[in-house]
Amino acid sequence: MPTFHLDTKAADQWLKQSHTDWQAAVQQAHDTVHNGTGRGSDFLGWLQPLAAESEIVKNVLHAAEQIRANSEVLLVIGIGGSYAGSRAGIEMLTHSFRNQFAAERQGPEIYFIGHNLSATYITQLFQVIEGKDVSVNVISKSGTTTEPAIAFRLVREWMVNKYGEKAGERIYATTDASKGALRELSNAEGYTTFVIPDDVGGRYSVLTPVGLLPLAVAGIDIQAMLAGAQEAAEQYANPNLMENTCYQYAAYRNNLYRQGKAIELLVSYDPRFVTFAEWWKQLFGESEGKEHQGIYPASVQFTTDLHSMGQYIQEGPRHLFETVLWVDEAGHDELTIPHQEGDLDGLNYLTGKTVNFVNQQACLGTLEAHVEGEVPNFVLHIPELTAHHVGHLFYFFEKACAISGYLLNVNPFDQPGVEAYKKNMFRLLGKPSSK
Numbered sequence: 144m145p146t147f148h149l150d151t152k153a154a155d156q157w158l159k160q161s162h163t164d165w166q167a168a169v170q171q172a173h174d175t176v177h178n179g180t181g182r183g184s185d186f187l188g189w190l191q192p193l194a195a196e197s198e199i200v201k202n203v204l205h206a207a208e209q210i211r212a213n214s215e216v217l218l219v220i221g222i223g224g225s226y227a228g229s230r231a232g233i234e235m236l237t238h239s240f241r242n243q244f245a246a247e248r249q250g251p252e253i254y255f256i257g258h259n260l261s262a263t264y265i266t267q268l269f270q271v272i273e274g275k276d277v278s279v280n281v282i283s284k285s286g287t288t289t290e291p292a293i294a295f296r297l298v299r300e301w302m303v304n305k306y307g308e309k310a311g312e313r314i315y316a317t318t319d320a321s322k323g324a325l326r327e328l329s330n331a332e333g334y335t336t337f338v339i340p341d342d343v344g345g346r347y348s349v350l351t352p353v354g355l356l357p358l359a360v361a362g363i364d365i366q367a368m369l370a371g372a373q374e375a376a377e378q379y380a381n382p383n384l385m386e387n388t389c390y391q392y393a394a395y396r397n398n399l400y401r402q403g404k405a406i407e408l409l410v411s412y413d414p415r416f417v418t419f420a421e422w423w424k425q426l427f428g429e430s431e432g433k434e435h436q437g438i439y440p441a442s443v444q445f446t447t448d449l450h451s452m453g454q455y456i457q458e459g460p461r462h463l464f465e466t467v468l469w470v471d472e473a474g475h476d477e478l479t480i481p482h483q484e485g486d487l488d489g490l491n492y493l494t495g496k497t498v499n500f501v502n503q504q505a506c507l508g509t510l511e512a513h514v515e516g517e518v519p520n521f522v523l524h525i526p527e528l529t530a531h532h533v534g535h536l537f538y539f540f541e542k543a544c545a546i547s548g549y550l551l552n553v554n555p556f557d558q559p560g561v562e563a564y565k566k567n568m569f570r571l572l573g574k575p576s577s578k
């Protein structure tokens with residue numbers, strides 16, 4: 144089977160010259176993760192992906208079938224790690240215009256809510272779902288996060304107005320096994336619930352019921368996804384830096400950081416990666432940005448952003464490096480550039496070429512230009528956007544992030560900094576201390 148690999152001359156050269164310097168540190172980070180001896184080691188539950196045939200997965204599939212059978216819309220309520228992964232997976236693996244394109248869509252329309260406090264977004268979403276049959280998956284590990292809690296209160300009221308006593312049969316809660324307001328409410332209302340394991344933090348939870356239920360409702364083969372994650376877990380359990388692409392990525396980015404490259408751009412050449420980049424930013428941003436350290440994770444979409452951020456990347460401050468996601472089999476090779484009499488737009492030199500070919504030349508040309516402009520980069524080759532490979536991809540970055548965090552000497556599993564805004568917001572809102 145074609146596999147994930149890293150590619151660029153600079154990274155290869157660095158690896159050949161420096162692997163011995165980095166091997167000891169990588170081995171130490173590997174042991175810290177695998178022996179559970181580091182800071183945050185209570186949160187290593189993601190290291191072994193769920194078995195595709197497990198009871199949990201069967202229950203998720205059963206709930207997804209129910210939702211697909213009786214709903215025109217699924218509302219997914221969550222923020223951060225309780226939302227970005229499933230949205231990313233759906234965007235990578237289903238039709239680009241899924242919600243608008245009933246003929247192609249497998250399953251209900253899926254909308255996300257609870258990841259902002261925009262009255263406009265919420266109001267307009269209620270307009271979109273008016274008159275439709277709706278199910279709800281409310282997701283919150285803590286069960287107390289303000290944004291999804293407010294959204295759920297509004298959605299619950301809407302559901303009770305529409306379905307009365309039967310509203311609860313259409314509400315699925317994914318939360319802690321025993322604590323938090325959402326758990327208490329779910330128990331009181333008798334919702335079907337799924338558990339976010341104690342040892343999996345929000346940003347590492349996409350391959351638990353957090354991500355799996357919305358993904359399954361979208362018609363994605365979650366068992367193939369878990370098999371891909373399992374493949375990655377085995378492949379990246381090898382501590383040898385020369386043989387482990389995931390560890391090479393973790394070490395190389397730390398090496399660049401030590402040379403003053405403080406910003407990493409995740410680059411993709413397909414809008415299907417827009418939300419994946421958001422997921423990746425949370426993963427690395429919350430994991431590494433602490434103790435006044437950490438690479439700033441940013442993202443760009445090419446070729447779109449070559450016409451906006453391209454200038455900055457080429458000639459701005461030299462504190463950037465790029466990680467390019469490239470899909471080897473992009474699909475739709477049938478889309479070729481037609482011949483036109485007169486060649487008034489000057490494009491006949493491309494007659495018969497696929498759009499994918501042009502995109503690839505754009506990528507190669509950009510890589511060359513950015514290397515010349517002192518923006519180091521490397522390419523992660525993804526064989527194809529299938530459920531299997533996307534499961535592998537999620538795991539790749541989760542593992543890389545844990546290793547990278549330990550190489551940076553921070554706890555990759557906590558996020559104390561996010562409390563600061565909440566404290567102020569609660570004071571401004573007059574939240575009682577007992578709540």
Ligand SMILES: O=P(O)(O)OC[C@H]1O[C@](O)(CO)[C@@H](O)[C@@H]1O
Binds near residue numbers: 225284287558
């Ligand atoms: O699932 P919860 O507990 O609602 O948290 C959502 C997100 O909020 C954070 O706790 C940060 O505010 C993230 O770590 C998490 O992914």
